[in-house]
Amino acid sequence: MITTSGLTKTYRTRGREVTAVDDVDLTVREGEVYGVIGQSGAGKSSLIRCINLLERPTSGTVTVDGTDLTALAGRGNRAGRELRRARSRIGMVFQHFNLLSTRTVQDNIELPLEILGHSGAARSRKALELLDLVGLADKAKAYPAQLSGGQKQRVGIARALAGDPKVLLSDEATSALDPETTRSILQLLRDLGQQLGLTVLLITHEMDVVKSICDSAALMERGRIIESGTVPELLATPGSQLASALFPVSGESGDPERTVLDVTFLGESTSRPVISQLSRTYNIDISILGAAMDTVAGRQVGRMRIELPGRYEDNVVPIGFLREQGLHVENAADAADAADAVADAAPALVKEGAK
Numbered sequence: 405m406i407t408t409s410g411l412t413k414t415y416r417t418r419g420r421e422v423t424a425v426d427d428v429d430l431t432v433r434e435g436e437v438y439g440v441i442g443q444s445g446a447g448k449s450s451l452i453r454c455i456n457l458l459e460r461p462t463s464g465t466v467t468v469d470g471t472d473l474t475a476l477a478g479r480g481n482r483a484g485r486e487l488r489r490a491r492s493r494i495g496m497v498f499q500h501f502n503l504l505s506t507r508t509v510q511d512n513i514e515l516p517l518e519i520l521g522h523s524g525a526a527r528s529r530k531a532l533e534l535l536d537l538v539g540l541a542d543k544a545k546a547y548p549a550q551l552s553g554g555q556k557q558r559v560g561i562a563r564a565l566a567g568d569p570k571v572l573l574s575d576e577a578t579s580a581l582d583p584e585t586t587r588s589i590l591q592l593l594r595d596l597g598q599q600l601g602l603t604v605l606l607i608t609h610e611m612d613v614v615k616s617i618c619d620s621a622a623l624m625e626r627g628r629i630i631e632s633g634t635v636p637e638l639l640a641t642p643g644s645q646l647a648s649a650l651f652p653v654s655g656e657s658g659d660p661e662r663t664v665l666d667v668t669f670l671g672e673s674t675s676r677p678v679i680s681q682l683s684r685t686y687n688i689d690i691s692i693l694g695a696a697m698d699t700v701a702g703r704q705v706g707r708m709r710i711e712l713p714g715r716y717e718d719n720v721v722p723i724g725f726l727r728e729q730g731l732h733v734e735n736a737a738d739a740a741d742a743a744d745a746v747a748d749a750a751p752a753l754v755k756e757g758a759k
């Protein structure tokens with residue numbers, strides 16, 4: 405649904421050049437919620453602004469729903485109209501809501517429809533329908549100042565949906581909200597995505613956002629995407645920095661003569677008694693150093709740090725047994741290296757992930 409190829413954005417200010425987006429290839433599939441996570445200054449806002457051509461990329465292409473937006477951008481007035489039309493199928497949700505304070509809630513939602521030239525009756529019908537969808541049917545005549553932050557963002561989402569978009573872009577939609585409101589807005593985005601068949605691309609600096617609603621995620625650092633994939637793929641990738649930040653497990657072993665493994669259970673493997681089977685089959689004592697179960701992107705995920713007697717090389721057979729059961733097994737020493745790498749690159753992400 406969204407593809408960028410070699411997308412690059414360089415700003416030139418007072419003789420200085422900053423490459424905010426550096427050769428980014430991104431593929432967001434139809435119907436998924438895709439999160440781009442990175443620290444402040446990583447280039448997330450520039451990326452999202454290039455995707456809806458609010459910002460003209462320096463090079464590279466952006467294709468949304470089969471239309472190459474970058475090809476439409478530079479062709480004078482007529483192409484400008486085409487670009488505006490293509491853009492109206494891309495909804496945008498902003499961190500600070502961007503509502504007009506002198507207009508009522510309903511009039512704010514009608515604004516994009518006014519620009520598209522819809523009649524008064526059609527605009528009103530659509531706005532009321534959208535208000536109902538976001539749970540604010542009773543607030544049509546209220547002004548933004550009379551709403552809570554979460555309610556304002558619901559209006560922002562309703563406005564973004566006014567043009568019947570196939571794609572919703574969200575620029576830190578929840579970072580101005582408290583944790584509980586954040587949860588309800590994320591749930592709304594996820595529900596609307598499923599109900600309306602939307603593809604959602606969101607940028608965030610909070611790992612919890614990725615954890616609660618994203619099907620796929622990418623880690624952005626200094627303008628580049630350094631890791632990406634579906635959440636289950638990431639959790640199953642040895643040494644994945646995103647997986648370590650998304651789902652950290654802790655627990656120390658003091659004994660170099662023993663093997664410490666991080667075992668990830670996904671989906672139905674979470675309910676099988678594999679650790680006791682391992683212990684019985686090979687007659688080994690297993691210590692559990694740390695464990696957690698959680699729901700990531702709507703799927704049950706478990707992670708466990710276990711310790712086995714003997715060095716890693718001596719445990720090839722039990723490790724093979726665990727892998728045969730469909731579990732992802734990683735040497736904890738390698739996982740610790742990945743966690744250190746992400747901590748160096750993005751300390752805030754690790755803090756968020758560890759909450």
Ligand SMILES: Nc1ncnc2c1ncn2[C@@H]1O[C@H](COP(=O)(O)OP(=O)(O)OP(=O)(O)O)[C@@H](O)[C@H]1O
Pocket residue numbers: 415416417422423424442443444445446447448449450451609
């Ligand atoms: N209009 C601009 N002119 C010049 N430099 C810019 C401009 N916009 C962004 N930058 C620079 O590009 C880099 C990436 O900024 P960007 O806002 O895209 O990052 P971000 O990951 O969204 O950060 P934040 O989360 O703080 O918004 C930064 O170094 C920033 O200073």
